[in-house]
Amino acid sequence: MDTALSFDPAAVRIPSGHFIDGELVMGAGETIAVARPSDASGIADLPIADAATVDRAVENAAEAQRASGWGTMAPRERARLMRRFADHIEANGVELGRLEALSSTRPITDAMAYDVPSTAEAFRFFAEYCDKLGGEVAATRHEHLGLVVSEPYGVVAAITPWNFPLSMVSWKAGAAMAAGNAVVVKPSEMTPFSTVRLAELAVEAGLPAGLFNVVQGDGRTTGDALCRHPRIGKISFTGSTATGAAIMAASAASGVKPLTLELGGKSPQLVFADIPDIDRTAGHVAGSILYNAGQVCVAGSRLIVEAGVHDALLANLVKRFEAVRPGVTWNAATGFAPIVSRRQMERIDDIVQRTLKAGATALTGGRPMAGQGDGAFYEPTILIGVTPDMPAAHEEIFGPVLTVQSFHGEAEGIALADHPDYGLCAGVHTADLGRAMRAMRAVQAGTVWINRYGRTADFVIPTGGFKRSGIGKDLGREAVIANLRHKSVLIEF
Numbered sequence: 369m370d371t372a373l374s375f376d377p378a379a380v381r382i383p384s385g386h387f388i389d390g391e392l393v394m395g396a397g398e399t400i401a402v403a404r405p406s407d408a409s410g411i412a413d414l415p416i417a418d419a420a421t422v423d424r425a426v427e428n429a430a431e432a433q434r435a436s437g438w439g440t441m442a443p444r445e446r447a448r449l450m451r452r453f454a455d456h457i458e459a460n461g462v463e464l465g466r467l468e469a470l471s472s473t474r475p476i477t478d479a480m481a482y483d484v485p486s487t488a489e490a491f492r493f494f495a496e497y498c499d500k501l502g503g504e505v506a507a508t509r510h511e512h513l514g515l516v517v518s519e520p521y522g523v524v525a526a527i528t529p530w531n532f533p534l535s536m537v538s539w540k541a542g543a544a545m546a547a548g549n550a551v552v553v554k555p556s557e558m559t560p561f562s563t564v565r566l567a568e569l570a571v572e573a574g575l576p577a578g579l580f581n582v583v584q585g586d587g588r589t590t591g592d593a594l595c596r597h598p599r600i601g602k603i604s605f606t607g608s609t610a611t612g613a614a615i616m617a618a619s620a621a622s623g624v625k626p627l628t629l630e631l632g633g634k635s636p637q638l639v640f641a642d643i644p645d646i647d648r649t650a651g652h653v654a655g656s657i658l659y660n661a662g663q664v665c666v667a668g669s670r671l672i673v674e675a676g677v678h679d680a681l682l683a684n685l686v687k688r689f690e691a692v693r694p695g696v697t698w699n700a701a702t703g704f705a706p707i708v709s710r711r712q713m714e715r716i717d718d719i720v721q722r723t724l725k726a727g728a729t730a731l732t733g734g735r736p737m738a739g740q741g742d743g744a745f746y747e748p749t750i751l752i753g754v755t756p757d758m759p760a761a762h763e764e765i766f767g768p769v770l771t772v773q774s775f776h777g778e779a780e781g782i783a784l785a786d787h788p789d790y791g792l793c794a795g796v797h798t799a800d801l802g803r804a805m806r807a808m809r810a811v812q813a814g815t816v817w818i819n820r821y822g823r824t825a826d827f828v829i830p831t832g833g834f835k836r837s838g839i840g841k842d843l844g845r846e847a848v849i850a851n852l853r854h855k856s857v858l859i860e861f
C-alpha cells in the first residue's frame with residue numbers, strides 16, 4: 369500500500385459540464401445533484417443535456433470528424449495521435465485518478481493501479497489497429513476483383529455505466545476512434561466527471577476538438593436523445609439488460625442503428641473437489657465478488673462447489689470476507705469500495721432479505737455495514753442453503769454478495785452453472801484438463817476463465833455476453849471491426 373496516494377478531496381477540480389468542440393459547456397435549466405459514494409456529500413450539480421444540446425454535440429462531432437480528416441488521414445498518423453493521448457493520460461494520471469476516486473466507488477489505490485494505467489493502455493492498444501485492419505480481397509471469378517473496404521460510421525455514441533467510468537469509456541472511445549470515428553459519450557449521471565477530464569486531455573494532447581464530445585444527463589432525456597439522433601451511426605452501451613433493451617427499441621425507432629451491448633450477468637464460479645490449491649482458488653472466488661464491492665458486470669456471484677471441497681473452501685472464503693478494509697475512496701488504506709448510492713444499497717439489501725426469507729442462511733454478512741458514516745457500504749455476504757429459484761441466485765445484485773450451491777459430480781455441477789437468462793462469464797476451477805474442457809464447451813457464456821477469474825491487461829481478448837448478457841464484443845480486434853462498416857466493391861475487367 370502506498371500511503372502517499374491519500375489525498376484531500378476538497379483540493380480536486382471538478383469539471384462539471386458538457387464538453388463540446390473542445391470546450392467545457394455549462395448547461396442551463398434542470399440539473400442533477402451528484403454526490404460522493406464514500407460519504408454522500410455533494411460534489412456538484414450536473415446539467416442535463418436536452419435534445420438541442422445533444423444535437424449540437426453530435427453535429428459538432430460529425431463536422432470535426434469530417435473537417436479534421438480523422439477518418440481519412442494516414443492511419444499511422446491517427447495511431448500516433450492516439451498514442452500521444454495515452455501518454456498525456458499517464459502524465460496527468462495522479463489528477464485523473466483522484467478525480468475518479470473522489471467521484472466514484474474506486475478506492476484511490478485501485479484507481480492508480482488499474483483505472484488510470486488501463487485507460488491509457490486501452491487507447492494505445494486500439495491505436496495499434498489503426499493500420500492493421502485493411503479490409504479484404506474477395507475470392508471472385510478471375511475476370512473480377514472483389515474488395516471489402518472498411519469505413520468508419522462517422523459518429524459513434526457511447527453510453528457508459530458508473531462502476532468503472534474511465535476504463536469503460538476508454539474501451540468504447542478507443543475502439544471507435546481507432547476505426548476513424550468521432551465519439552459522443554454520455555457517462556453515468558452518478559459518475560460523470562472523469563469522462564470530461566479525459567475529453568479535455570484528448571484536446572490538450574492534440575486530438576481534434578469535437579472528436580470526443582461529452583453530453584451529461586440522465587438516461588431518459590439525454591441518453592435517449594443521443595440514441596435517437598439521426599447522425600449517430602452506431603451505439604455502444606454497457607449497463608443493465610433492461611436499459612439495453614430500451615436502447616435497442618430507440619435504435620429501431622430511429623433508423624436501425626447497429627449496437628454493441630454489454631449487459632447484466634449472474635456468472636458462476638464452478639469449483640471441483642480436485643483443485644490442487646484451495647487458498648489460490650479462494651483468492652479468485654473472493655476477488656471476483658469483493659473487488660469494487662461486487663459492482664462489476666463480470667462478478668462471479670454464484671459459487672457452485674463440489675461437496676468434497678465445500679467446507680474447506682467456505683472456511684477460507686469467510687476469513688477473506690471478514691478481512692476487508694472499508695473506507696473513503698481518498699484514503700490509500702481503503703481496500704473495500706462503497707456502494708455507489710444509498711438507493712443501490714437498498715436494492716442489494718432487498719434481494720438479500722428476500723433470499724433469507726426464502727430459507728437461505730447468511731454465513732457472514734447479510735446487511736448494510738455500520739460505522740461508515742453517511743457512505744453506503746454493504747457487508748461482504750455469503751449466502752448458503754441457496755436454491756436456483758431464490759432471488760439472490762437468480763437476480764443480478766451488483767453488490768458483494770456470493771451465493772453458494774453444492775453439487776455431487778460433474779454433470780450436476782455443469783447443469784447448475786448455467787443461468788436461464790444470463791451468460792456473461794464463467795469460472796471453472798479443476799485440476800482435470802478434460803473436465804475443464806467439457807465444462808468450457810457446455811457453459812453458455814461469452815467468456816470462460818479456467819483456474820483463474822477476471823480479465824487481465826490482455827486487451828486482445830474480447831469481452832461480451834451470450835443470451836440476455838448482450839450483443840457483440842468490447843475489446844479485442846472484434847471491437848474495432850464493430851466500429852467499421854464494410855463496403856463491397858466488384859470490379860469487372
Ligand code: ADP
Binds near residue numbers: 612614
Ligand atoms: P444503472 O441504473 O445501474 O446505472 P443503467 O443500465 O440504467 O444502469 O445505466 C447505464 C447507463 O445508461 C447510464 O449512463 C444511464 O444514464 C444510461 N441510460 C439509462 N436509461 C437510458 C435510456 N433509456 N437510453 C439511453 N441511456 C440510458
